[in-house]
Amino acid sequence: MYSFDYYNPTHISFGEGKIAELDNLVAKDAKVLVLFGGRSAEKTGTLAEVKAALGQREIVEFGGIEANPTYETLMQAVEIVKQQKIDFLLAVGGGSVIDGTKFVAAAALFEGEPWDILLSWGAKVTQAMPFGTVLTLPATGSEMNSASVVTRKEYQAKLSFMSDHVYPKFSVLDPSKTFTLPERQVANGVVDAFIHITEQYLTYPVNAAVQDRFAEGLLQTLIELGPKALSEPKNVDVRANLMWVATMALSGVIGRGVPHDWATHMIGHELTALYDIDHARTIAIVLPGMLDCRREGKQEKLLQYAERVWGLTQGTNDEIIDAAIAKTRGFFEAMGIKTRLSDYGLDASSIDKVIEQLEAHGMTALGEKQDVDLAMSRKILERNL
Structure with missing residues (x-):
């Protein structure tokens, strides 16, 4: 740590x-x-x-x-x-x-x-x-x-x-x-908090056992209670726990002493600014492709995430990582949040504009190792068409 x-x-x-x-x-x-x-x-x-x-x-x-x-x-x-x-x-x-x-x-x-x-x-x-x-x-x-x-x-x-x-x-x-929030905003909140956690957790190991277990517990809580927030909108215990998870996700506790990524957010911000898509939905688009394209550098933490959060242990490393990414995308979709650019009427030409904006705003070296260049950002977006 x-x-x-x-x-x-x-x-x-x-x-x-x-x-x-x-x-x-x-x-x-x-x-x-x-x-x-x-x-x-x-x-x-x-x-x-x-x-x-x-x-x-x-x-x-x-x-x-x-x-x-x-x-x-x-x-x-x-x-x-x-x-x-x-x-x-x-x-x-x-x-x-x-x-x-x-x-x-x-x-x-x-x-x-x-x-x-x-x-x-x-x-x-x-x-x-x-x-x-x-x-x-x-x-x-x-x-x-x-x-x-x-x-x-x-x-x-x-x-x-x-x-x-x-x-x-x-x-x-x-x-x-x-209680009076529309389903769309409840779903956005759950997914936003989920990705805040992964940006601080899915990087590389630094022997930060407390932060890792805390992050994993928060992710499991969101997976368990997120759907209940939609099906039981007046359940105050569900809403209380989700409210506190979202606060803890970015209060600084789980992010101290560990590397941070935030490349998903930086690319997502450009999608929101250009196409006026909800913030949570843009980062839900980006994250699965981000994890897929960067699986080599994130392998240890992805395997840990797969086992501790999703209970996935069978298969080769790539098969386990594939399954963890599929589970992540499936959770977002189950919350009613689409995860493909095409779901929002965007195509390959839209990616060109995002890359232009990333370059204009100096976002040319993103991620925990600053190795997400413009070519990698393009690849990540193409993976999520």
Whole structure:
């Protein structure tokens, strides 16, 4: 296991009825900008519950943050922060709203062009506004980490940044708030969390037994409970466990002391930016081909994954790996998520555009060994036509 530092200051308030805790979590004299996505936060009553919990605090609302939060929309929120002299941000929604709020928190105090936050991967962020979250869609783990992904429509660019300055001060996780989610979003959340885990786990061994077993347990939990979340939508125990798995998947715990991949995400981001396909669905397209094309470098961990997660031990190494990849693809499909480019109306010509964007954004050496060049990225996408 590699040496590492681990820091995570986010206060988690977990359970039914925990939105009421906002009164204790937000300063009494705060002027709060509540950020959310579409109108579902209003329709479900969550927004009203949040406002009631905030009591007499002065509240300004900002809605309309997209499923892939855009720079253009978020900069409107930055202007409101400055004009209204906001001193606390509260994200009410899923990972997209939380990611967007992180960018607003950093951009509102940033000296210079805010786009540089993303171009520098967060290295230029020296301060950020305090903010909290009320999670309504478990998927990205953004409620307990320091990462954010933002799309700039003008450039068809989807870029990420990280900074210790944008950890949420707190996150409220009430599993009952996921009951009204459409099946599509529930499925997306399960698959998104699954691939977050594999990006930190399916690399190469470094004798990190705790991280490996933790990751494997999380994957098995998703495999067990993901279908139940669709068939038993009001099962609060299922939703609670899935919510916590998604948070743990990207809280930093399983990723400390081990190599990371993230090539699947980088290629998936380009598919989303170009073709407006849900994030979880683009990475579900990419991952099976990624594992297939890179089986040699990932062989030890793929065999471990096959045995410990799927119980596969019979056959040659290649046969076991083939079966593990087929099981992975089958799980995504069982969750209602298609895994081929053709399922989304894309063909070989679409791959050319993705490769062009990867090159334009400097994504020419991806993966845990930085060996996924543009030719390999093309091969991976072709494997998933």
